[in-house]
Amino acid sequence: MRKEEETDKLIKNPLLKQALKGNPFLLPDEYFINLTNELLMKTRISEMGDSSFKIPAEYQDDLRLSILSKVTEQKIKTAVKSSKPKLSSDYIEDLQQRILNKTVHLDETVKEANHFKTSNDDKSFNKVRRIGQQKWITFVAAASLLLVMGIFAILEGKKNTTKLNSKTTIVQVESLQTDDIINYLAYYSEVGDLEYLSDQLEDSLNSTEGISTQEIKSYLEYSL
Amino acid sequence: MSKTIEDAEILKKFNNERTREEAFTDLLNKYQERIYWHIRRFVLSHEDTDDLVQEVFIKIWNNLAKFRADSKLYTWIYRIATNESITFLNKKKQMLNISIDDESSSYLAETLTQSSYFDATKAELTLQQAILTLPDKQRLVFNMKYFEDLKYSEISNILGTSVGALKSSYHIAVKKIEKYFSEID
Numbered sequence: 001m002r003k004e005e006e007t008d009k010l011i012k013n014p015l016l017k018q019a020l021k022g023n024p025f026l027l028p029d030e031y032f033i034n035l036t037n038e039l040l041m042k043t044r045i046s047e048m049g050d051s052s053f054k055i056p057a058e059y060q061d062d063l064r065l066s067i068l069s070k071v072t073e074q075k076i077k078t079a080v081k082s083s084k085p086k087l088s089s090d091y092i093e094d095l096q097q098r099i100l101n102k103t104v105h106l107d108e109t110v111k112e113a114n115h116f117k118t119s120n121d122d123k124s125f126n127k128v129r130r131i132g133q134q135k136w137i138t139f140v141a142a143a144s145l146l147l148v149m150g151i152f153a154i155l156e157g158k159k160n161t162t163k164l165n166s167k168t169t170i171v172q173v174e175s176l177q178t179d180d181i182i183n184y185l186a187y188y189s190e191v192g193d194l195e196y197l198s199d200q201l202e203d204s205l206n207s208t209e210g211i212s213t214q215e216i217k218s219y220l221e222y223s224l
Numbered sequence: 225m226s227k228t229i230e231d232a233e234i235l236k237k238f239n240n241e242r243t244r245e246e247a248f249t250d251l252l253n254k255y256q257e258r259i260y261w262h263i264r265r266f267v268l269s270h271e272d273t274d275d276l277v278q279e280v281f282i283k284i285w286n287n288l289a290k291f292r293a294d295s296k297l298y299t300w301i302y303r304i305a306t307n308e309s310i311t312f313l314n315k316k317k318q319m320l321n322i323s324i325d326d327e328s329s330s331y332l333a334e335t336l337t338q339s340s341y342f343d344a345t346k347a348e349l350t351l352q353q354a355i356l357t358l359p360d361k362q363r364l365v366f367n368m369k370y371f372e373d374l375k376y377s378e379i380s381n382i383l384g385t386s387v388g389a390l391k392s393s394y395h396i397a398v399k400k401i402e403k404y405f406s407e408i409d
Contacts, residue, residue, distance in 0.1 A: 007370060010398040016405045019351040020370065024344030025261075027270055032260070036252045039278060043248060043285045 181220065229254060231297035238288050248285060255298065256281065258372070259305045265367045266309045266360075268332050268352075270341035276312055280305045295381060302382045306364065313360065327359030354404035358397050365390055366397040 011017055028034075176184075229250050237247035259280060264273040283304055291300060313332075314324050322331055333356055336342055336349070344352065355363055364383065368374045369390075376387040383390070 013405045015347050019347035022348045024348040026341040039281050
């Protein structure tokens with residue numbers, strides 16, 4: 001009763017003395033029995049947690065290295081993503097125009113290129129190369145056409161030359177003398193014809209009525 | 225029987241892996257009620273006390289093998305319980321934006337009236353309210369001296385305060401409580 005003696009000396013208030021003897025704090029039934037069981041269960045769990053799961057030797061070191069490498073990998077991926085070259089907003093349009101210049105507007109580009117080739121001061125000019133290497137078909141077609149035209153021309157030329165020679169022959173016969181004609185016939189004609197023609201020719205010469213000059217020319221053409 | 229088991233016996237059994245759990249059971253039977261009330265009178269709430277008691281004894285289980293017996297076992301257990309309780313209340317003060325230097329424990333008064341595990345007469349309620357006007361350390365001294373019936377030397381070992389300071393603190397605490405009662409009346 002030590003505490004009461006000491007406190008009784010200090011406290012005079014009877015109400016306080018009475019209050020000090022009571023205990024207003026409550027707790028659940030069988031709390032301490034349950035508390036013991038709960039604490040024992042927790043200690044058993046903590047013991048199991050330490051030894052029930054076994055891990056391979058050097059697992060912790062390997063795990064650490066694995067985690068570090070994954071972190072580094074993630075950092076690299078992030079860095080690559082952020083450093084990826086970005087396309088300018090009008091890149092696609094420029095690309096389209098450049099393609100058109102090299103295809104649809106190719107002739108204009110070549111003319112431009114030729115113009116700039118003669119300009120020695122324009123050093124910024126870039127050589128324009130034709131694209132479309134398959135233009136050889138056009139060249140072949142053009143060459144073939146030229147060949148055909150040439151052949152026709154040659155053939156036509158021969159025909160005209162023949163006609164022209166006939167016309168020249170007629171002009172030359174008209175200018176020939178009778179004696180020349182007789183001599184020619186004597187040289188080139190057959191014997192029988194020659195005698196007959198000579199006789200006939202003299203007769204005709206003596207009588208030129210009924211045989212025109214044209215008839216004689218025609219006969220000569222036939223004979224020749 | 226288990227309640228009268230000596231601390232030395234408990235320690236010996238605990239150091240043997242086969243009898244460790246039995247030793248811990250003995251320790252619980254001997255100290256769990258005392259530790260419960262030591263904490264309960266300080267933090268007032270049964271739920272908070274339950275959590276703290278379990279934390280204290282789990283800590284004891286984890287560290288008892290390292291106990292070097294340079295102090296008595298019950299002193300070591302009480303010290304753990306006291307430090308855990310003070311830490312808990314300091315955290316509660318921070319949550320309520322109350323300065324740790326604020327010595328008043330009046331913020332706990334609401335805990336008293338709202339708890340379903342508190343059934344007090346008017347005088348008992350007034351007493352608890354009076355005790356809450358004391359600083360935390362003085363409250364501990366009063367509780368340990370009057371309600372737990374510990375010697376000043378034992379309280380000195382637990383709190384690390386001289387016997388003289390403890391006596392003075394206790395007397396001041398009693399006077400304050402009486403004055404509170406007189407003012408209420």
